[in-house]
Amino acid sequence: MSDDRQPPARFNAARYCLAGNARARPDKSALILAGEDGPRARLSFGEVDRAVRGIAAGLLGLGLAPGARVMIRMGNEADYVLVYFGALAAGLVALPASPQLTPAEAGFLMENSGAAIVVAGAGCPIDPAGLGGRILLGPAEIAAMKAGPPLAGYADTAADDPATLVYTSGTTSRPKGVLHAHRAIYGRRPMHAHWLGLRADDVMLHAGTMNWTYTLGVGLSDPWAVGAGTVLYDGPRDPAIWPRLIARYRATLFAAVPSLYRQILKYADLAAADLSSLRHGCTAGEALPVDLLEAWQAATGKPLYEALGMSEISTYVSSGPTIPVRPGSPGRPQPGRRVAILPVDGPPEPLPPGETGLLAIHRSEPGLMLGYWNRPEEEAAVMRGDWFVGGDLAALDPDGYLWFAGRNDDLMNAMGYRVSPNEVEGVLGAHPDVVEVGVAERAVRADVRVICGFVVLRAGAEPDADALLAWCRARLAAYKCPREIRFLAGLPRTPNGKVQRKRLDEAAGAA
Structure with missing residues (x-):
C-alpha cells in the first residue's frame, strides 16, 4: 500500500x-502585489x-x-x-x-x-x-x-x-x-486542512516579507498548491492598512505574527472595516498570548488559529478548523505527523503524556530538512536516533495538546526570527569600548520580549547605549539588533567561566 x-x-x-x-485555471488571479492605494502587480x-x-x-x-x-x-x-x-x-x-x-x-x-x-x-x-x-x-x-x-x-x-x-x-x-x-512543499499538506483550512476559492493575505519562509510557504506555496490566490503587500508598514486590505481584496484568510495582530487592535479602526469576507486569521512565528487571542476574537468575531514550526520542519503543530483552540497551547500535532516528547538525557524513547522533555519529530516526516549546509556536526547534534530534536522543552497532555516549558538552549525569538546570541555578541564585542558582552531576551511586558545586550565596558569608557545600538544597526539586520543595552560591572558566569545568559537580566536589575 x-x-x-x-x-x-x-x-x-x-x-x-x-x-x-x-x-x-490559467486566467485566475494567482498573485496580487498590493500597494497602499491599489495593486502594483497582478498576475x-x-x-x-x-x-x-x-x-x-x-x-x-x-x-x-x-x-x-x-x-x-x-x-x-x-x-x-x-x-x-x-x-x-x-x-x-x-x-x-x-x-x-x-x-x-x-x-x-x-x-x-x-x-x-x-x-x-x-x-x-x-x-x-x-x-x-x-x-x-x-x-x-x-x-x-x-x-x-x-x-x-x-x-x-x-x-x-x-x-x-x-x-x-x-x-x-x-x-x-x-x-x-x-519534497518539503509536499510535506506541508497536513497544514492545509488542519491549520489554514485552505480551499481553492480562498484569497490569502499574508503580512510577511517575501524572503521569510512563513511567507514563501503560507503566503504562496500553500495557496497555490490548492489553486487559491494570494495577496502580498509592498507599502508603508502601517498596522491600520491590514483591515483595509482585507476589505479591498475580499481576503478570506489573513496570516501574520501575533505582535502584528496586537498592533492592528491598537492602531486600526476595526469597527469601520468590512471583515465579512474573512473566515479566520492564522498566526505563527511567536507564541500567541491568551489575552491577545481573546481580544482579537472579541473585536472581530473571527477565530485565530496558531501554529508551531521552525526553519528545519515548518509548521507541524497547530489549532485550526479540525483542531479546536485551547488557549495557551499552540495546538496538537497535525494528523499524520509523528511527534514525540523525548527525555533530555538517555535513550530516545518517547515519554508518556504529561511529562516534560524535548519536542521531537520523526525523520520520516517529508517536510524535514535534508540537513545543515556544510555543518555535519550540527546535524548530528539534532538527531536522536530516528528523531529530530529542535531544542524546545514541552509536554503533551492526555488530549494531545502541546504545552511549552521553554528552550533547552539560548536561541532568541525576535519577531518570529530565530536569532543566535553568539552572532549578536560577536558584533557588540568588536566595539572598542566593550570588554565583555552577553546577549539575551528581556521581558519588557508580560507578552513582549526584546533582544538586550549586557555590556562590560573597558576602564574609563563612558556608557553610551545609543552609540552601541548604532554600532549594531550598521552591522546587523534590523531584526537581529538589540533594542536595549544594559551596563554591568561583570557578567554572571558558571564555575567553569561560561556566561549564564539566563541570569543576565537578574544581574542588571541588581546592578
Whole structure:
C-alpha cells in the first residue's frame, strides 16, 4: 500500500504549485502585489507559470549545473516570487535572502553557500567588486528572461533533490544554512486542512516579507498548491492598512505574527472595516498570548488559529478548523505527523503524556530538512536516533495538546526570527569600548520580549547605549539588533567561566 504522506519519487516543487493551475485555471488571479492605494502587480496562474519557466530557461542558459545556488536579494516585489519559483523549476537551489542584511551579512551568505548567481532588486544594490566572479542579475536581465523562450517543462527532479537553502541563526556565531528538498512543499499538506483550512476559492493575505519562509510557504506555496490566490503587500508598514486590505481584496484568510495582530487592535479602526469576507486569521512565528487571542476574537468575531514550526520542519503543530483552540497551547500535532516528547538525557524513547522533555519529530516526516549546509556536526547534534530534536522543552497532555516549558538552549525569538546570541555578541564585542558582552531576551511586558545586550565596558569608557545600538544597526539586520543595552560591572558566569545568559537580566536589575 502506498503512503500518501510521501511525495512521488520524481517531484518538482514549482511544478506541484503551478503546472496544474496553469492548465485548469490559467486566467485566475494567482498573485496580487498590493500597494497602499491599489495593486502594483497582478498576475494570473498562466502568467506566473509562463514567467517562471522563462526565468528557469534563462538561468539554465547561463550554464548552471543542477543544484547550483541562486541567491535572491530583493525587496517585496513580484520578481522575488518569480525568481524563487524559477530556480526551483530549473532544478537549482533558491537562497532567499533578507533585504535588511548588511553588505557584510549578505557577503557571508554568498560565500558560505557558494552561490553561483546573485539576483538583486532595484532597492538592493550590490558592489560587483565583491562578487568574486559570480554572475549578477538585475531587473533588466530578469525582465529579458521572463520575455524569452520558456522552459518546455519543469525540471525532472527527485523528491529528495535540494530545492531551497534558508539561513537561520544557530548555536554558533554565524547563521547556518538549512537545506530543504523539493519534497518539503509536499510535506506541508497536513497544514492545509488542519491549520489554514485552505480551499481553492480562498484569497490569502499574508503580512510577511517575501524572503521569510512563513511567507514563501503560507503566503504562496500553500495557496497555490490548492489553486487559491494570494495577496502580498509592498507599502508603508502601517498596522491600520491590514483591515483595509482585507476589505479591498475580499481576503478570506489573513496570516501574520501575533505582535502584528496586537498592533492592528491598537492602531486600526476595526469597527469601520468590512471583515465579512474573512473566515479566520492564522498566526505563527511567536507564541500567541491568551489575552491577545481573546481580544482579537472579541473585536472581530473571527477565530485565530496558531501554529508551531521552525526553519528545519515548518509548521507541524497547530489549532485550526479540525483542531479546536485551547488557549495557551499552540495546538496538537497535525494528523499524520509523528511527534514525540523525548527525555533530555538517555535513550530516545518517547515519554508518556504529561511529562516534560524535548519536542521531537520523526525523520520520516517529508517536510524535514535534508540537513545543515556544510555543518555535519550540527546535524548530528539534532538527531536522536530516528528523531529530530529542535531544542524546545514541552509536554503533551492526555488530549494531545502541546504545552511549552521553554528552550533547552539560548536561541532568541525576535519577531518570529530565530536569532543566535553568539552572532549578536560577536558584533557588540568588536566595539572598542566593550570588554565583555552577553546577549539575551528581556521581558519588557508580560507578552513582549526584546533582544538586550549586557555590556562590560573597558576602564574609563563612558556608557553610551545609543552609540552601541548604532554600532549594531550598521552591522546587523534590523531584526537581529538589540533594542536595549544594559551596563554591568561583570557578567554572571558558571564555575567553569561560561556566561549564564539566563541570569543576565537578574544581574542588571541588581546592578
